[in-house]
Amino acid sequence: MRNRTFKMKIMPVFIGVLLTLAAGIESAAAQNLPPGAVDFEKRCYSCHNINGGDKKGPDLKGLLDRRSKEWLREFIQAPAAMNRKGDADANALFKKFAPEIMPDQPLAPEQIDGILSLIESLTKKGETFIPTGAKLSRAIEAGDIDAGREAFTGKVALNNGGASCIACHNINGVGRFGGGTLGPDLTAVNTKYKDPELISILQNPNFPTMKSVFGAKPLTDEEIVKLFAYFQSAKFANPAAQTQPAVAPLNLWFPAIGFLGLVLSFVTLNRIWKNRLRGVREDLVRSSKK
Amino acid sequence: MDVRLQISMVFHLDKCIGCHTCSVACKNVWTDRKGAEYMWWNNVETKPGTGYPTKWEDQEKYKGGWERKNGQPELKMGGRVLRVLNVFHNPYMPKLDDYYEPWTYKYEDLLNAPEGADQPTARPISMVTGQHIDIEAGPNWDDDLGGSPVYAANDPNFSALTEEQQAELFEIERLVFFYLPRICNHCLNAGCVAACPSGAIYKRGEDGIVLINQEVCRGWRMCVTACPYKKTFYNWSTGKSEKCILCFPRLETGQAPACFHSCVGRIRYLGGLLYDADKMLDAMNAQDYNLVEAQRDLILDPFDPEVREGALRNGIDDATLEAVRRSPVYKYVKEWKLALPLHPEFRTLPMLFYVPPLLPVMANTDAGTYDTANDELFAPIEKARLPMQYLAKLFSGGNVGEVSYALKKQYAVRLFKRLETVGDMDAATVKQALHEVGMTEGEAEAIYRLTSLPTMDERFVIPPSHREEAMQMLGDDFLLDRGEAGLGLRDRPARGA
The missing domain is CATH 1.10.760.10 (Cytochrome c-like domain)
Known part of the structure; x- marks a missing residue:
């Protein structure tokens, strides 16, 4: 109440x-769409930001200063495979953001280039990515x-x-x-x-x-x-x-009710089948010893 | 008329010596596998006794077979609703202890034991757990009335006897017992077939053998309860139920089943019977005392041209009919009325018939003393030590008339042959005995021949099984039509021992 x-x-x-x-x-939505913006929003934005800090994945500000284009193309299409291959940068990223694993992105090279150019331009301007459709x-x-x-x-x-x-x-x-x-x-x-x-x-x-x-x-x-x-x-x-986010309080009622229910169901089952056959020969032998 | 063929059996109890050769033959062929050690598809019991599993005849405990409810036969274990409710916990199962815990001995201890003051012994170990056990029961624990105050005294069939009669049975010099070999009865209206929730159990159309499809069986074990003879068993290793298959691979190649073939006393007969499936419901619904007669009415005369026509209509060919005409089972059951079904009151229409035993032959009581040197040599059956009511409880649903007729007939055959071979009988008495059961001398001779001097071919008249035709009837793609369910077989069937 x-x-x-x-x-x-x-x-x-x-x-x-x-x-x-x-x-x-x-x-804020009434702007021209820069190339790659749609793809970035659909594919990347759940986990990545540009100039907005780390989310599930790293902030992509200044990405092209850190990595080569060839590396990026390969990584974006198959990050897990690259991690398995033992690429040092990939390993470091996977370690840092564990347990998240970046899923493979089935993007064409042109699409990747579009996204990269978007990242580059926003980095230069020092702006944050604002999704138009969101x-x-x-x-x-x-x-x-x-x-x-x-x-x-x-x-x-x-x-x-x-x-x-x-x-x-x-x-x-x-x-x-x-x-x-x-x-x-x-x-x-x-x-x-x-x-x-x-x-x-x-x-x-x-x-x-x-x-x-x-x-x-x-x-x-x-x-x-x-x-x-x-x-x-x-x-x-x-x-x-x-x-204190994401820590659910331990509810003791749940196991307690469960245990009680279990005991109750055993008692009920035993009552329903109380006339079940519990062995014939043992009774014979026992009654003859009296 | 709906003519069907049933491979049927007769066990002549007067000839059974209780040697268990049949059980051993069966065990060696079929049930010496893991999970099947406790099963005895064929077992031999001593009567009076509680049998295997203990007191299997007591359906108040085991709930096997059918009972009449509102004029309709219904499974004693309950209708469909009750069976579904109990499907995960069938409440009327025999425990392993009621069969017995199978054991072997640790024979290697005899050779490997360190040197000591005493002889090494081979201790018994359980074949289920592998641990040492103290043997407290076996599949034939009460053999020859062993432990009779515990076992024989609790024979469920004693309900037909008075207290006095029961006490008399265990008096010294009046003790009496006989042997009852049992296999699956391959019933016409098998309880196991009706109870199976998976539809895994079926009665083969061509010869009436009841089988459990191991691919379809899911181990619900309803059949274990539903069979009043407790002749379906659960294999704890494969998780499937198993039962006597009447050695059908042997039958299909013209050989008698292993237990029949190995029988030392040659008590077993096997042959085809034709029966009218249209009359089955009536036979199941008959009053207890009438059950034997009703079941006998089901069996058709293979010499009747009308029956032949019906048989041909149902795909039973002339070669099979010819075999059925020579069937020893037909003679014992239908013609001579000597063989009776075991516990017909379970209403499964069992197709294994027993010739009730005439033992002991030279018994007589005179003023309370037991006299073997009897004037008459063969004591009249009215004076037999085993009360007629007891045999009637076993073989005719309580109808004493059926049992005493069968015994009197056997008795008359003995007198007839005694007169013929030894000649120390009064001819008029013999004639009177034959007349009493309405038997001709020719019939007496035939009974004598088939009982005492049958050849192998006379004992086992196996109709040709025509497997090639059966395969064709299944159609071209019968392999595709096989049912698949459950986890399937966990082990591939392996060849060899």
Whole structure:
């Protein structure tokens, strides 16, 4: 109950914040697309940034000063193979960003060149990459948080048939037993990623696992708005999670209920089959000894 | 009329000497494999006794066979719903201890033991765990009434006897027992077939042999419960169930099954029977006392032209019919009514028949004393030490008339032959005995010949199996039609021993 009133109070404040935010994204989009921008957004942006700091992978600022073009071409197309081959630079990168493994990118050499030139120009200008497509299709409305929660928990199925988020992800306070633990805890996802980054991930989830799940079954624009709103709300509903993200509290109830259930099921099964045959000869011998 | 062929058997209990050669022959051929050590597809029991597995006849415990419910036969272990509910935990299974824990001896200790004050011994070790065990039971633990206060005294068939009769059976100089060799009965309405959730058990259309398809069996073990004779076994090594296959590879090449072939007393007969499948439901639904008669009614006369027509219609050819006409089983079961099914009240329509034993031959009680030197030489069967009710419980669903008819007939044959060969009988008495069972002298002679002097070819009349035709009936792509399920066989079948 306390939780609920708290939510009510912050709701207007935070919707206001979101509205201004969304409007900002809208205005930044009206630019000409530099070459490679689309590919970079689709292929790289989930994990990489230019001039924005390390994400899952390294910041690509000044990439061409560090590596040769030939190396880059080979690495981008098959990073894991290069790591296995024992390339020193590749090994160092894999070590630094473990356990992440950069997936192979089936890009043509021209596409790679386009991306590299984009990196070069942004490095020179000292600008951050701002994805043009990574914006919400509409402004966030009051009901979107709850709608987003329902999409997250699977109460409402995703339109294109993708798996609900809760199957692999947890958010503090979702569901009776929390969400899945295969993917990372998303409680603080909105501080981990900047807003356009998060939207971009929702649009093109380029992580190997997510890609295989959502590649053919992408989220709709409407779902992205709702989920984004829900992720944003987590920031306000659980301020504590911002300082200590991704550590789920150990819930002792879970094993306790499990153990109790096990004992109970044994008792029940024993009662149901209490007339089962427990051996004939042993009884004969025992009764004859009396 | 739906004419089918069944390879059927007769065991003549009056000739069984309880030597277990049949069991050993079967064990050596089929069940000396890992996981099958405890199985005895053929076993010989002493009656009275509890048999193998212990008290297998007690269906209140094991829930085998069929029972009549609302005029319909239903498996005693429960209908479909109950079986599904119990599918992961079948509650009516015999434990390994009820069969016995198979063992061998550590013979190498005899040679490898260090020198000491005592002779080395070969200790028994379990063939299941490999650990030392104290042997407490075996597949024939109560042989010759061994341990009778524990075992024979608890024979389930004693329910047909009064307390006095039971006590009499164990009195000194009145003790009586006989042997009961058992294999799979290859029943017409086998409980195992009906209970199998995987559809792995089937009755071969061409000869009625009941088999378990090892490729399809998933080891649910419903058949173990459903078979009232406890003749399907679970192989703990392969995870599949197994049973007597009536040595069909031998039958198909014209040889008698191993247990038949090796029988020292030559008690076993094998031959084809034709039966009318349309009448089966009636036979299963008969009252207990009527079951033997109903089952006998199923069996068709192979000399009847109408039957021949029906047989040809169902693909049974003249060569097979010819074999069926010479079938010793047909004579014993249908013509002479000497052989009776074992526990027909289980309602599986077993197709192995037993000629009830006439033993002991020279018994007489006079004023409570036991006298072997009897005036009559052969004591009348009414005075037999084994009560008729006991035999009736075993072989005719409690119908004493069937058993006593079979015994009287055998008795009459003895008197008839005694008169002929020794001549110290009163001819009128013999005639009276023959007349009582409605037997001609010719029939008595025939019974005598097939009982005492049969050749191998007379004992085993195996109909030609026509495997080549069976293969054609399966169609060209029968190899593609094979079912696949479960984990399959874990071991490739290997050649050689």
